[in-house]
Amino acid sequence: MSVLVGFLAGLASVTLKNTTYFIESSLNRGVLFLSSEVYFVLPVLGLTLVYLYVKFVHREKLEHAISSILFALSRQKGVISAKKIITPLVTAPLTVGFGGSVGLLGPAVATGAALSSNVSRLMHINSKDRSLLIACASAGAIASIFQAPIAAIIFAVEVFSLDLTMLSMLPLLLASISGVLTSYFFLGDETLFNFAVEEAFMVEDTVYYILLGMGTAVASVYFTKMYFRIIDFFKRFKSPKYKLLVGGLGIGVMLYFIPPLYGEGFGFINSLLEGDHLKALGTTPFDAYTDQIWVVIGLLFGITIFKAIAMTTTFAAGGAGGIFIPTMVMGSALGNVVAKVLNNSGLGITVSEANFTLVGMAGLIAGVLHAPLTAIFLIAEITGGYDLFVPLMISAAMSYLIAKNTLDHSIYTRQLAAIGALISHDKDQTVLSMMELDDVIETDFRAVHQEMTLGEMLHQSVAKSTRNIFPVTDKDGKLKGIVLLDDVREFMFDMSMYDKIAVDSFMQAAPELIFYGTDTMQEVMRKFHESGAWNLPVIKEGRYLGFVSKSKLLTAYRRKLINFAP
CATH class of the missing domain: 1.10.3080.10 (Clc chloride channel)
Structure with a gap:
């Protein structure tokens, strides 16, 4: 299979x-x-x-x-x-x-x-x-x-x-x-990037690769935050037609000034690896000034900035695609920019622009996708550049470390984490994310009302229930509190008290509430842990729905863990 x-x-x-x-x-x-x-x-x-x-x-x-x-x-x-x-x-x-x-x-x-x-x-x-x-x-x-x-x-x-x-x-x-x-x-067996490492890694370049890793980390955070901000901006347009028109024209304007933003961008990366930045930039309104290296650096940095914007605008406008390759394009531009800045800083520094272009891709992949090992091995494999393993590891590790500590989740996982549906290497969190609240809700609890007398409660609910907890609801089904069997036990056999005491005399607030459709299973488990309760009521759309018991929750957790484990 x-x-x-x-x-x-x-x-x-x-x-x-x-x-x-x-x-x-x-x-x-x-x-x-x-x-x-x-x-x-x-x-x-x-x-x-x-x-x-x-x-x-x-x-x-x-x-x-x-x-x-x-x-x-x-x-x-x-x-x-x-x-x-x-x-x-x-x-x-x-x-x-x-x-x-x-x-x-x-x-x-x-x-x-x-x-x-x-x-x-x-x-x-x-x-x-x-x-x-x-x-x-x-x-x-x-x-x-x-x-x-x-x-x-x-x-x-x-x-x-x-x-x-x-x-x-x-x-x-x-x-x-x-x-x-x-x-x-x-x-055929042709590679995406026709490149062979010609300049080996030099130990004295270590600090520059650390600097590149820090730069790609900042770019990764920018990439992720810009993605969600643009997505949120386009949510203001209720009609898909407006999103399409605004997004399409926005992309068109960016393509006019920065042609390499067109499509995936593999040609752009290859041109940078070949050392031909003019071919990589293509025809732009700034062609008259591209003989000045700092103008070229500015244009390449513009690609670093606007690739994230163009990519997200494409998604938000209704397009389909992936973020992996745009991440590589953005990283290649940034790596090349860092190398050119170092080489033209007047400090006598000389580094390989092609190598920095490759390592920049790895840094962005590690930071944006939170996948450092993928970044290292991918760049090494597609270019045959295993000679760059050390700088790849340096920049990818630095980028991942900073980006992960700044943003808990990547573009792939942020929205899933928000709804408790994220699979991760943390088995506990993964098993909880795979559980459904519907599977552990119990509804065989007999509800009582505040105005009920003790006698009515005993005859209508306690005598007909196998539970030791009773939800107190109003006529609209809203939860007002709970009554524990232990609280009424001393009065149960004193019939003289049946008509003198009402339910609200015994009622107490629930230690915690579980909100259906809002609380994740991780949140449910946390509420049990912090409250110390064995049963917690579930509220759906403001009305009482049922209870979740800790014993059933832990039993369901154990079964899911057994099925999940290899």
């Missing part, structure tokens, strides 16, 4: 790449005559085609690829809709091919995961193995896109929080091999 899903994911990746490059080459060859004016039109046209497909064919809101897969793993037992097999194959090439500043890796992983999920269901694979096969599909997709099988395995382990045991290692290995062989068969 792992070989099969690796092959299918590789095939999906090849299809995505070929379709996108066909659209781009068709536009460049004259289907549309590209000029500075057309840049304003192409993104709007591409986003319009995506909008029409989503509205009339897909008929569901587009989701972020990796985040939606993580949600499916934590809350849907690895079940992914079959519609998500085709949709990325259509929407991503239209977005990227027409100038959307996003990548193809996310859609490739999404298609591979959907294929894996549906094949697993067809073969009646259980939910635990289905989740592993989805991770295998992601490894196959990445291995096919980058022809980097080791980095593909590490990505699956870091991002999907798998335990690196033989039970997971072997399927991942087979899927990764299957994906990369599929790519070799259809595309």
Whole structure:
């Protein structure tokens, strides 16, 4: 099964790449005559085609690829809709091919995961193995896109929080091999970046790579914060048409001034690695000044700043794509900028611009995605630059350390963490995220009312209940408090008190309340821990729903942990 899903994911990746490059080459060859004016039109046209497909064919809101897969793993037992097999194959090439500043890796992983999920269901694979096969599909997709099988395995382990045991290692290995062989068969063995390390790492350059790691960390935090700010800004537009128009024109304006923002940006990276920054920048309104190195540095730094804006605007306007490759583009520009600043600072410093370009990519991947090992091995594999292992490790570790301590969660995981649906390497948190509140709510508690007498409570509720706690509600079903059986026990057999004492005499406030639809399972467990209670009431839309008992919660936790563990 792992070989099969690796092959299918590789095939999906090849299809995505070929379709996108066909659209781009068709536009460049004259289907549309590209000029500075057309840049304003192409993104709007591409986003319009995506909008029409989503509205009339897909008929569901587009989701972020990796985040939606993580949600499916934590809350849907690895079940992914079959519609998500085709949709990325259509929407991503239209977005990227027409100038959307996003990548193809996310859609490739999404298609591979959907294929894996549906094949697993067809073969009646259980939910635990289905989740592993989805991770295998992601490894196959990445291995096919980058022809980097080791980095593909590490990505699956870091991002999907798998335990690196033989039970997971072997399927991942087979899927990764299957994906990369599929790519070799259809595309040959050419690498994305035609680069060989010519300048070896020098010990005296260590401080400069530390400086680069700090710079990529700051850029990573900027990238992440800018992403969510732009997404929030576009939420103000209620109509998708307004989002499309504003976003499309915004991208067009950015493309006019900074042409390298067009599409994925692999050509830009290759030009920087070749040392041809003028080719990397393309034709801009500032061509008359590009003979001055500080103007070039300014333009490259502009790409670092605006790549995040262009990418997020593409998403917010309704486009489809991934953030992985834009992260690499942004990192390559920043690395090249740092090297050029050092070389032209007048301090007699000389560093390799190509090497800094590569290491900058690793720094951004480590900081933005919180995946330092993926960053190190990916850059080393796709360039054959294992000679740069030490600087890659230095900058990636520095970037990850600062970014992780500044932002707890990456773009992939922030929204999932907010709703308690995040799978992580913390088994406790992961198991809790996979639990559902509905599975532990008990509703066989007899409710009483404040105006009830003790006798009415005993006859109507206590005598008919096996519980020792009773919710007190009003006529609208709102919880007013609780009554414990221990509180009324001394009066239970004194019939003279039955009509003299009302329920509100015994009522007390609940030690904590659980809010249905708002509280995560982590929050529920925290409330039990801090309150010391054995039963807590659940409130749904302001009304009493039932109770959660600590014993049932811990039993459900233990069962989920057993099923989750390899």
